[in-house]
Structure formats: structure tokens, C-alpha cells
Amino acid sequence: MNNYRLNQQIQFIVEIDKLKTVLRQTMLTDGSRRENSGEHSWHLAMMTMILAEYAPSEVDLFHAMKMVLIHDLVEIDAGDTFCFDIQNNKSKAQREAAAAKRLFGILPENQGKELHLLWEEFEARETPSAKFAAALDRIQPMLNNKATKGGTWQLYNITHEQVMKRMAPVEEGAPQLWNLVQETIEECIAAGYLQPPKSTTTTQG
Amino acid sequence: MNNYRLNQQIQFIVEIDKLKTVLRQTMLTDGSRRENSGEHSWHLAMMTMILAEYAPSEVDLFHAMKMVLIHDLVEIDAGDTFCFDIQNNKSKAQREAAAAKRLFGILPENQGKELHLLWEEFEARETPSAKFAAALDRIQPMLNNKATKGGTWQLYNITHEQVMKRMAPVEEGAPQLWNLVQETIEECIAAGYLQPPKSTTTTQG
Numbered sequence: 001m002n003n004y005r006l007n008q009q010i011q012f013i014v015e016i017d018k019l020k021t022v023l024r025q026t027m028l029t030d031g032s033r034r035e036n037s038g039e040h041s042w043h044l045a046m047m048t049m050i051l052a053e054y055a056p057s058e059v060d061l062f063h064a065m066k067m068v069l070i071h072d073l074v075e076i077d078a079g080d081t082f083c084f085d086i087q088n089n090k091s092k093a094q095r096e097a098a099a100a101k102r103l104f105g106i107l108p109e110n111q112g113k114e115l116h117l118l119w120e121e122f123e124a125r126e127t128p129s130a131k132f133a134a135a136l137d138r139i140q141p142m143l144n145n146k147a148t149k150g151g152t153w154q155l156y157n158i159t160h161e162q163v164m165k166r167m168a169p170v171e172e173g174a175p176q177l178w179n180l181v182q183e184t185i186e187e188c189i190a191a192g193y194l195q196p197p198k199s200t201t202t203t204q205g
Numbered sequence: 206m207n208n209y210r211l212n213q214q215i216q217f218i219v220e221i222d223k224l225k226t227v228l229r230q231t232m233l234t235d236g237s238r239r240e241n242s243g244e245h246s247w248h249l250a251m252m253t254m255i256l257a258e259y260a261p262s263e264v265d266l267f268h269a270m271k272m273v274l275i276h277d278l279v280e281i282d283a284g285d286t287f288c289f290d291i292q293n294n295k296s297k298a299q300r301e302a303a304a305a306k307r308l309f310g311i312l313p314e315n316q317g318k319e320l321h322l323l324w325e326e327f328e329a330r331e332t333p334s335a336k337f338a339a340a341l342d343r344i345q346p347m348l349n350n351k352a353t354k355g356g357t358w359q360l361y362n363i364t365h366e367q368v369m370k371r372m373a374p375v376e377e378g379a380p381q382l383w384n385l386v387q388e389t390i391e392e393c394i395a396a397g398y399l400q401p402p403k404s405t406t407t408t409q410g
């Protein structure tokens with residue numbers, strides 16, 4: 001191609017096809033296989049659209065949508081780090097920062113910088129848009145875990161306490177959806193998909 | 206859930222997980238497997254972002270992005286119809302209309318109607334945003350076919366004439382990207398990934 005700038009952009013578009021081969025722990029709702037990070041990102045973008053009316057008024061929905069679309073790109077190099085994996089989460093930040101540098105570096109400089117900032121904004125979870133994006137990123141696997149009778153919670157014996165800690169950003173980023181989370185978790189406990197919190201276990205005899 | 210409206214929206218969000226199991230003919234760039242329509246839609250949304258500067262000024266980018274995100278949802282019921290399959294393309298419109306009615310009908314009425322209109326706008330390809338979205342939907346498989354040494358063009362003996370007919374909407378919807386298409390097709394012919402147009406085949410002897 002004669003156009004150097006467009007050539008860099010096309011190179012990036014071809015490169016990110018690889019996100020479709022990065023597997024997450026979450027299963028598809030039909031239980032047929034693990035979800036990949038490309039289709040996961042699509043699902044979050046759809047949720048940004050469908051659940052837009054529950055976003056706090058300060059949220060810029062287009063900006064939040066762009067954030068969920070790019071939030072997992074670093075996994076192309078760094079792999080998906082399971083949220084409950086303590087060991088791998090220690091090295092996560094460093095691995096992902098290197099990945100961001102390489103990947104966004106494929107793009108024309110101004111555009112690469114823009115995407116890098118967008119990813120950092122998502123990671124920092126400080127702006128209303130980033131907080132809303134993070135909330136959706138927590139809700140989606142919860143829904144898939146419910147649909148697969150506990151999914152990864154069952155597979156890795158994840159506790160109620162761990163799940164609630166993981167879900168906490170929803171309360172801040174999408175307070176209007178917090179009730180949904182609480183009710184869904186209660187339904188999952190009632191259905192036996194998640195162990196109830198230890199403190200409320202009734203003792204026999 | 207007590208909130209009936211939110212319940213419908215969550216039901217829709219869970220339902221569309223199925224798009225991740227609808228396989229297209231296009232292969233991933235690494236040739237490992239066929240692409241599914243969920244991750245394909247993500248890729249188009251990323252392209253909307255990365256190639257935004259080449260959109261005609263009348264294009265509403267957020268609107269175009271929403272369109273590419275939802276454009277394939279009807280395939281959950283209707284399946285993916287290969288663009289070069291003449292027989293199945295005859296029944297496509299009817300099958301997809303029924304799918305749209307069921308799927309968007311899961312949503313609260315006003316929102317379902319909004320998404321239905323958005324999908325019809327994409328299908329009609331009359332607005333600048335729909336034309337731009339269609340252009341991206343043509344460019345992405347071309348890039349993947351190039352990356353897989355001809356991909357589906359090779360597999361189904363697709364001719365240069367068929368490809369150019371398929372790519373035509375790019376010239377109208379994203380004229381600034383038409384040169385990219387022409388050059389990429391030429392590169393694919395030169396590399397032997399696509400047969401040259403019959404009229405320019407040199408005769409031996």
C-alpha cells in the first residue's frame with residue numbers, strides 16, 4: 001500500500017484477529033466451550049447498548065463502548081489472567097503494559113497513543129465511563145456462570161466471598177444494576193450453583 | 206427479578222450469547238478455525254474505531270458502530286448465509302425477518318423497536334452510516350482471506366468477478382478505502398490467492 005498511515009492501521013486490524021484465539025475461563029451459555037476474549041468484548045459492547053439507560057449520567061456511552069472493545073487487547077501477548085488466580089495476577093500489570101506498548105505501537109503514533117490512554121483509563125477505573133465499563137465486565141461472566149449452573153465458580157470452588165469481592169465494582173460503576181447482581185447471586189445460591197456465605201450456614205443438630 | 210423491564214433486557218443479553226456459536230465461512234487469520242459471528246461483529250466495531258477518519262463526513266460513527274454490533278444477530282435463528290451461496294440467499298430475507306421479530310421481541314417494546322429499525326437500516330444500505338458499516342463488513346473478510354492465502358475464495362473457487370461484485374459497496378460507502386481494496390485484491394492475485402480476471406489471462410504460445 002502506498003498510504004503508510006492506512007497500512008499501519010490495516011496491520012493493526014489484522015493483528016488483533018488474534019484476540020479471537022485467547023480463551024477465558026468463562027464458558028458460553030450453552031456450555032459447549034470456553035469463551036474467547038474477542039466475542040467477550042463484543043458481548044460487553046452489546047451490554048453497553050442494551051443497558052445504557054442504567055449508566056450514571058456522567059458516563060459517555062460511546063467512550064465506554066470503545067473502552068470495552070479494546071479492554072482485553074493486551075491479552076494477545078499477555079494471555080487471559082483468571083480473575084481468581086492470585087499468583088498470575090501479581091505479574092499481570094507488567095505483562096500487560098509490555099503488550100500495550102507493542103500492540104498500540106503498530107498504529108500511527110497519535111492513534112496508538114489515543115488507544116493506549118483509553119486502555120489505561122479502563123485499567124485505572126477512575127472515570128465514570130471506566131467504572132461503568134468495569135461493571136459490565138463483571139456482570140457478563142456472572143450471567144454466563146448462572147447460565148452454566150455455576151460455571152467457573154463450581155469448577156474452581158470459588159467462594160461467595162470471592163464472588164462478592166469481584167462484583168463490588170458494579171455497586172460503584174452502575175449502582176442501578178447492583179440490585180440485579182445481588183438478586184442473581186441469591187438465585188445462584190438457591191439453585192446450588194454457588195456455596196452460600198460461610199457465616200450464614202446453619203449448623204445441624 | 207422484580208424489575209420486569211431489566212429482566213427482559215437481561216434475557217436478551219443471555220440469548221445473544223448464541224451468536225458466538227454461529228460459524229461463518231471466513232477463517233481466522235491463523236487458519237485454525239472458522240470465525241464466528243460474535244467475534245466478527247467485534248472486529249467490525251474495532252474497524253469502525255480504527256478507520257473512523259476515512260468515513261464520509263455524514264457518517265454517525267456511534268450509530269455505525271451499533272449497527273455493526275447488531276447486524277448479524279438474526280443469524281442466531283437464521284444461520285450464516287454464505288455470501289456466494291445463490292440458493293440460500295433466496296430465502297435469506299424471509300428467514301432473517303422472522304429471526305429479527307423473535308429476537309428483538311425479547312426486549313422491552315421501545316428498545317426492541319429501536320434495534321429492529323437499526324438492523325433494517327443496515328440491511329437497506331441507504332444511509333451514509335449503513336453504507337459505511339457495509340463497507341467494513343466487506344473489507345474484514347477480504348483481509349482474513351488475504352491472511353489465509355485465499356481462504357474461502359480458494360475453498361469455493363470464487364472468481365475475481367464475484368469478489369469484485371461483493372466488494373463494490375466499499376466504493377460507495379467508504380470511497381477513501383476503495384484504493385485499499387483494489388490494491389489488496391491485486392496483491393492477492395499476484396500472490397496466487399485469487400484467480401486473475403478471465404479477460405486479462407494471457408494465452409500461451
Ligand SMILES: [Ca+2]
Pocket residue numbers: 040071072137
Ligand atoms: Ca474482560
